[in-house]
Amino acid sequence: MTEDENVRRAGPLTYRGSSIPSTTTDQRLLDRRGPSDWVHTDPWRVLRIQSEFVEGFGLLSELPSAVSVFGSARIKPGTRYYDLGVEVGARLAEAGYATITGGGPGMMEAANKGAQEAGGLSVGLGIELPFEQSLNSHIDMGMTFRYFFVRKTMFVKYSQAFVVLPGGFGTLDELFEAATLVQTKKVTRFPVILVGRDFWGGLEEWVRTSLLENELIKPQDMELVQIVDDPLEVVDIIRKSHLHIAREQEELARSEAGPEQ
Numbered sequence: 001m002t003e004d005e006n007v008r009r010a011g012p013l014t015y016r017g018s019s020i021p022s023t024t025t026d027q028r029l030l031d032r033r034g035p036s037d038w039v040h041t042d043p044w045r046v047l048r049i050q051s052e053f054v055e056g057f058g059l060l061s062e063l064p065s066a067v068s069v070f071g072s073a074r075i076k077p078g079t080r081y082y083d084l085g086v087e088v089g090a091r092l093a094e095a096g097y098a099t100i101t102g103g104g105p106g107m108m109e110a111a112n113k114g115a116q117e118a119g120g121l122s123v124g125l126g127i128e129l130p131f132e133q134s135l136n137s138h139i140d141m142g143m144t145f146r147y148f149f150v151r152k153t154m155f156v157k158y159s160q161a162f163v164v165l166p167g168g169f170g171t172l173d174e175l176f177e178a179a180t181l182v183q184t185k186k187v188t189r190f191p192v193i194l195v196g197r198d199f200w201g202g203l204e205e206w207v208r209t210s211l212l213e214n215e216l217i218k219p220q221d222m223e224l225v226q227i228v229d230d231p232l233e234v235v236d237i238i239r240k241s242h243l244h245i246a247r248e249q250e251e252l253a254r255s256e257a258g259p260e261q
């Protein structure tokens, strides 16, 4: 018997004599046999979650400055709130910001539409739901996520502000998650802006009377979220916040460089 017949190399592994497996790695990969229940186990899900982070980071890491816009999936075109969403997307685009939404219908579609029509970059981060739904038709770059928490990471990591339009439970979840991240300083200098005082004024009042007066939040927490009516005010707040960050970074760089010679 020659040396070759008695040795099997499998990638970095070497087998000799009776240790040589009866099949090759490729055969075991490509031949469809064996149980498949492991695809429904948590270790496998961890890999899927990991791949979703990889795809999301890959898609978004070279995005220009961006703002995440949230709002109801149920508001219809031709309504006052839909038009408000279109205007918010447009003003953000004119100011040079990409608009990121949940990629669905309603206010998400409105903001994507406004951004796209004004020549801005329109991004949709959709979510797999129990019913069939595709990304709205005003999206230049998009991805559909399996996992809510992976998608939420993308909204925060790749935007410089949250803008919250009228919406229901999903929108409130996104609003309070943002508020909590800022309150706990997980993100710093991150404007959270509610648009539509007629819609949000009642919530602000409830936060004041139920949360602040019972000392469940601090007085300064009331300033974490701002309410405006005009989409131009949205852009103004975000621009000022960015100017502030830029100045802080310049000062930090100067202090790290040491005294001028």
Ligand SMILES: C/C(=C\CNc1ncnc2c1ncn2[C@@H]1O[C@H](COP(=O)(O)O)[C@@H](O)[C@H]1O)CO
Pocket (backbone or CB within 6 Å): 069, 070, 071, 072, 073, 074, 101, 102, 103, 104, 105, 108, 126, 127, 129, 133, 166, 167, 168, 169, 170, 171, 172, 174
């Ligand atoms: C209910 C309908 C569609 C749902 N489709 C969604 N697609 C993408 N993102 C969604 C969807 N529903 C909720 N979201 C997220 O929550 C926010 C809106 O929730 P709300 O309860 O409607 O306020 C939104 O910002 C998304 O990120 C009908 O067609």
